[in-house]
Amino acid sequence: MLWEMKKGAYRLNQSVMRTLSKTLKFTEPELLSGAGSVRRLPEKVKAKGISKVLVVTDKVLMGLGMLDGLLDGLKENNISYVVYNEVQPNPTIDNIESARKLYIDNDCRGVIAFGGGSSMDCAKTAAARVTNSNKTVSQMRGVLKIRKPLPPLFAVPTTAGTGSETTIAAVVTDPSTHEKYAIMDTKLVPIMAALDPELTIGLPTHITSTTGMDALTHAVEAYIGRNGTPYTDKNAEEAVKIIYENLEKVYKDGKDIEARNQMLLASYKAGIAFTRAYVGYVHAIAHTLGGLYGVPHGLGNAVVLPYILEFFGGSSYNKLAKLAVAAGLGKDGEPVEVLAESFIDSIKTMNANMNIPTGFKEIKADDVPLIVKRVLKEGNPGYPVPKIMNAEECTDIINKLMLK
Ligand SMILES: [Fe+2]
Known part of the structure; x- marks a missing residue:
């Protein structure tokens, strides 16, 4: 009951912030x-x-x-x-x-x-x-x-x-x-x-892959969150489409100048989306691990993204299904659940194809309570996520991220 009331208060705070953010004048370079x-x-x-x-x-x-x-x-x-x-x-x-x-x-x-x-x-x-x-x-x-x-x-x-x-x-x-x-x-x-x-052109492959996955995380978190607008949704969908068409291409051939050009545009569009629509728990965890252990930002996001999407489950399926279509993984009209799950699976596959691990050796068991505290401090109520996470759920995810 207490948790339900807390979640209600978070949602109220988020809707006040959403109304306020609509009054802000965003410029673009x-x-x-x-x-x-x-x-x-x-x-x-x-x-x-x-x-x-x-x-x-x-x-x-x-x-x-x-x-x-x-x-x-x-x-x-x-x-x-x-x-x-x-x-x-x-x-x-x-x-x-x-x-x-x-x-x-x-x-x-x-x-x-x-x-x-x-x-x-x-x-x-x-x-x-x-x-x-x-x-x-x-x-x-x-x-x-x-x-x-x-x-x-x-x-x-x-x-x-x-x-x-x-x-x-x-x-x-x-x-x-x-x-x-x-x-x-x-x-x-x-x-x-x-x-x-x-x-x-000269970026090392691991920087190409992890920064590209950072851009994907921006697009996804902006798109599935509750602060999206038609403008941010359009930019996020375009970013996802471009990333699926070009990221693994530049990972394999860093000198592909057109694919490199496209990735810069995708990163820019994802930036347009998340600066207005915010990010979510993936970033909260990546920031916390970055601060505590120096885990590079893009790597943190790449690893964490599928775990958080699985945690959101059905609450983000409609949106993830649309992203799956934008990514070319399926067609409109296919079952939403199938499309959404294929999108999450495709992130795991992309990570594996680009040698991105499934967790972090840096996380120490003794640090888990501090990590959870910091993640929830950043994420709640600040991020307008599709499903609000409590300490127990966050602990469960951090434990899953711990590699021996
Ligand atoms: Fe980021």
């Missing part, structure tokens, strides 16, 4: 798309009257010379730049504060985020701190806590998964508590994004 699009970005930066930028990236990309085209283009357009390349796989508050300091010390006028989700989220949060000096990063945690607009922010994703180039979210890690949390504000959406498949 101006898009540059296709091979070579990153080289067109500097002239766009210049056209905005910006003469000095902070470029936020990581050492690996810098070492591989991936930024050369962008930096040469900035020079050719007489735009000075400073590079912050210390972003860690899960960006920390120190990373964000160092990037912000570099921006201020060098009197920059705009920020270019170059990299995967970590670089983009670090750049977004550092830009937010530049104009919101009275709030710490942890004070921005949650929804709509950023007061002043960011400096002009440009995004260049080098993985096809996070969708951060079009989302209102930035995920940061607090190393003191090993906790990952999200900052969500419409002001965090970049004004421009370059989706250049040439930058994703």
Whole structure:
């Protein structure tokens, strides 16, 4: 009875948030798309009257010379730049504060985020701190806590998964508590994004697969949740279709430039869907395991996704059946249950085909209560999931995820 009342309160909270979110004005970045699009970005930066930028990236990309085209283009357009390349796989508050300091010390006028989700989220949060000096990063945690607009922010994703180039979210890690949390504000959406498949050609296969599964998780969680709209549903369906047509293709042949291009578009569309419709428990678990053990975000989502869909069972069958049709796994009119289950099975098959495990060796039995606490803190009532999970059900799933 108590649990039923609690669930009712969660649903009430979610419907209030859904009504509020309909009043928000979401923007989308101006898009540059296709091979070579990153080289067109500097002239766009210049056209905005910006003469000095902070470029936020990581050492690996810098070492591989991936930024050369962008930096040469900035020079050719007489735009000075400073590079912050210390972003860690899960960006920390120190990373964000160092990037912000570099921006201020060098009197920059705009920020270019170059990299995967970590670089983009670090750049977004550092830009937010530049104009919101009275709030710490942890004070921005949650929804709509950023007061002043960011400096002009440009995004260049080098993985096809996070969708951060079009989302209102930035995920940061607090190393003191090993906790990952999200900052969500419409002001965090970049004004421009370059989706250049040439930058994703050299990705290692395990990054290609897991970031692609992150994008799939965004589309699925947005689609089956209760905050979807016709616009987010359309983007989620398109993302799923593209991912099923291209992800295993790029996993096998990373140099397939058109398939790489399609995956960037899928990631972007999935980003459009989830930034408005939210994610769900898959992300809550992936964030918790990322914070506690450093499990990469995409890997966490890929592994957890089928378990959560099985937990939802019939509550998401209608939606999953539609996704199965979008994915080309069946046809409209076939039994919903059969289609939905074929969709869940296909995720397991994709994971297996791409050498993604079925659980995590990192999870320690002693940590399970803490994991459950954090997952439910993130998920309830925040995520408008099709079926609300309690501590017992969550414990059961975490136990299933534990590999010996
Ligand atoms: Fe994600």
